[in-house]
Structure formats: C-alpha cells, structure tokens
Amino acid sequence: MSPVIEPAQFRQLLGCFPTGVAVITTITPDGQPAGLTCNSFSSVSLEPPLVLFSLRKASRLLQTFEAARGFVINVLSDQQDALSGRFASSKIEDKFDGVAWRAGALGMPLIDDCLVSFECSVHAAHEAGDHIVFIGEVRHLSAGAPDQALVFYKGAYMMLAESLRKLVVQGRLGSDDIDEAYRTLYGTLLRLASERATEAELDAVHAAADAIEAHPDDAPLKERITSASGFFASIAAAGHNEALTLMAQTMSSVLRERMTHVLPVRPRPDLFPLRRKVAHHLRQRDPDGAAAALDELIRQLRHKG
Template structure:
C-alpha cells in the first residue's frame, strides 16, 4: 500500500475547492452548437483548453446537470467563441438560466460547418466532435478544429476569483489613486451588506451562520503583531461569509468586487492596527443573524462602519 493511501485525508469541501480553483485566471468563452432541429444553442464556459496541435484538438467540460447536455451530446460539432473584455454582458447573458433565447439580439453568423459564430469575438474555432468522456459530475467534450478565425484586437475577458479581472484591475487603480471617495465606499458597504444581512436572516442555514461566527472568532484571534496579509484575509472572509449566507448570486458577485476594494484599501490606503473596540460590533452582527434579527444586524453593521472611520 502506498504511503499516501495509509493516511486518512479530510474530504474535499466543494465550496473551498471552487474558491481555490478560482485562483487560476481563465479566459471566458461562449460554446455554441445546433440542436436537432437546427436551433442555435450556447452557454458560457471557462473550462476551454487546448489539447493537441497534431491533430488540432481542444476541449471544454459541461456539467451533467446542464439543460444543454443532451443538446451537445446529440450534436456532431460545436464552436468556441473567445470573448473580449468588451463582451462581459454576453458572458452574463449566456450564463443566465432565466433567458430562454440566448441569441435574441446577439449578432452572430453561421460558420462553414454550420455552427453559430458570435461577432466581434477575439477568436472562433469550429470543431467536429472527436470524443466525449464522463468525468465525475461533468462530461468532457473534445473537438477537432476544422475551421478557425481571428477577430477583434481587444484584451481577453478574464475570470479570476469569481470576478472579471478587467473590473478588479480597474477598481484597484481607482482605490490606489484615491479616486473612490470614502463616503461613497461606506455607503456602498451599508447598502450592499445591509441587503445581504436581511436576506441572510431569511435564508441562511446553520452552517452559514456558523461560518460568520467563525470569521468573527478568527479576527479576534489575531495577535497584535499579526501580518497584514492575515488581517486582510480574515476581514475578507467575514464579509464573504455574510455574502454567502444571503444566497443571491448577483449580490455575491458585487460583494466580491467590494472585497477587492477592501483588500486594496487595507494594503495601500488605510492604517491597519488591532481594533478590539470593534469586536463587540462584529459579534452583534453574528448574534443578530443567529436570532434572525435583520434590524439588529444592519444597525450593528452601520455602527461598525462608523467606528472604522473614526479609528
């Protein structure tokens, strides 16, 4: 028996796995095909990858729970459309489960193989299906490139840690250069996290409430000489736990953006030192959440932000 097999390793936690995989920046593509009746179909994907040059093979993976799995399994080809940073709205459109006709209002053309090619993409690859393999909760589709074309000369749309890097980089510059007003940032925090706290009081389960409490405990456990990176990580975890407890995907994405603002302010703008005077306020937030007291939670948040500025 191998040395690795002799050790009992902890189970891989899916939420943490997703978070850590997000540390690897990926491009964003819309994968398109035709249904059996010829209707165009497509979805947003960041699992696209090159496989081989000889023969020219590429792949993407699709969740088995996807409504389009049967469509791609029944198709004899597909197209990879690489998005530019100007096409972030298209990424959201093709990722949405609430939009039935993803192609309505979208400029596209039929490629030589009959696959839908979206206009103004950085590059498009039309492929015939080379192989398909089941792998866990996904199916991996390998395609042989039969036709390809280049397009716009913009920068690529990049996904990193749950947000578009284009947005994160722009915010970073604004924060470091002092172009985001402190009062505006505070108002954004009160509005965004106040809403998430109210949603969390209605929707959070016990494990998510425990995660908020654990984040509070981690902040208080820092020694006075804790490294800045540890303080930033624990502060980010506290707000991320609140966002997760709110169960709203759009607001969670906004919260990830605000986490970028927080990280850059703590790194480049704000003096960071121990603040034991803030401990009771964070605990009030966690306790109010536990009691499903939305007014109490938002009041504690408002006081926390006020005291942060006074410090």
C-alpha cells in the same frame, strides 16, 4: 485516509487560477442555435489540433451537445462581459435574441466581435465525475477584434469593461471623480512602492516613461493608450498589493475608454517632466514627493487636456 475535499472550498480555490471566458455554441437537432458560457476551455493537442471543454451533467444543454456533430469555442473579449452574463443566465430563454452571429463553415454559430472562434467536430466525449468532457478537433479558425481577453478570477471579472464603458461614454463618470480616484489609488500604490519595490521594478517605471516620450507625434492611438496604461501599470506592479492591482486594471479600462471616446489625444511633451518627477521621487523612496508629483501631473493634464 485522505482528508475529504469540501466542494465549496474546492470551488473557491479553483477560482485563484485566472481563466479566459468563452461561449460554446452548437445547433440543436431541429436547427436552432444553442450556447452557454464556459471557462473550462483548454487546448489538448497541436497534431491533430484538439481542444476541450467540460459541461455539467445537470446542464439543460447536455443532450443538445451530446447529439451535436460539433461545436464552436467563441473566446470573449473584455468588451463582452455582458454577453458572458447573458449566456450564463438561466432566466434568459432565447440566448441569441439580439446577439449578432453568423453560421460558420460547419454550420454552427460564430458570435460576432469575439477574439477568436474555433469551429470543431466532436472527437470524443468522456464522463468525468459530475461533468462530461467534450474534446473537439479544430476544423476552422477565425480571428476577430484585436482586444484583450475577458478574464474570470476569484468569482468575478477582472475588469468590469462593459459597465465602465457605458459610464464613461455617456458622461456619467465625471472628471473630478476620476481624478480623485487616480489620486487615491495611485497615491496609495506609490507609498507602497516606495517601501516594497525592487530596483528592477523602479527601472520599469522609468522605462514606461521612456516609452511614452518615444512616440512620434503621429503615433497611432492604440500605441498611446498602451504606453499611458503601461506607466500606471508599472506603478501598480511595484506596489505589491494584489487587490489594489486589480483596482488599477479597472482604472486602466477607464483610461482606455476616455482616451478612445472622450479626451482629445495629442502629443503632450509638457507632461514628460512630471512623469519623470514621479519616477524620480519613487526612486528616492520618497512617497510624499511621488504623490505630490502625481497630483501635479493630474492637474496639468486636466488643465490643458
């Protein structure tokens, strides 16, 4: 006899698979927009182009989607975690109040600034346990903002982008606090990387430093942000600690917002040797030297930034 699967544990372990987040929208029989947050979106077929999402039978919007002739999958960016929370909340009656959206080619709501929206006609609906699986045929595509996807993992967003953005832009996240966080987090990761990193991962740290130095003086801001984040991401990967890696992703979000909205971004060749020093000490498996070089890099960046 097969062991009984305990629902709470099943839900918890399903959370170990990172998923994107989407808001599924449609139109009610009386023409009003309706929608909810979902992370069960998946592709099904390329020919014809089919996608699916599943909806709890207990959902208040089940009858709305069953009566609808189609729906839209609005894939959220990492800047839209507040929007995800809004459409997931049972306490907000009018989910679309204050939300920018427009009617798509099929007459259903396309939410502004999403990564992409898939407008679908209903292809099929199947009962599956306590959910209904809706399969849609994609009729129209529209790409939006070139951001990163909002990712849900183990019951939480991987990056708290919206709240961090507000703190950074409003000046409520001070430079001293950020510097201390970088020293503490990446100092620990450097110590772990000195013990655990493979030679390939050490090569990746050097390659990340190369990428920063390869930028011409007029390199676009997006490229500078990507390479700056890549250097720290390579250190995090070499540390082999999942929890600290998630924290490092959050710090990358802070770095991105500061470079976009707060810090003057200009060529800094004076910092090249300092990144090299971090990579060199890491290659020598010298955690104290690597942490000291990181501290020097942070102080120099702040002194002339």
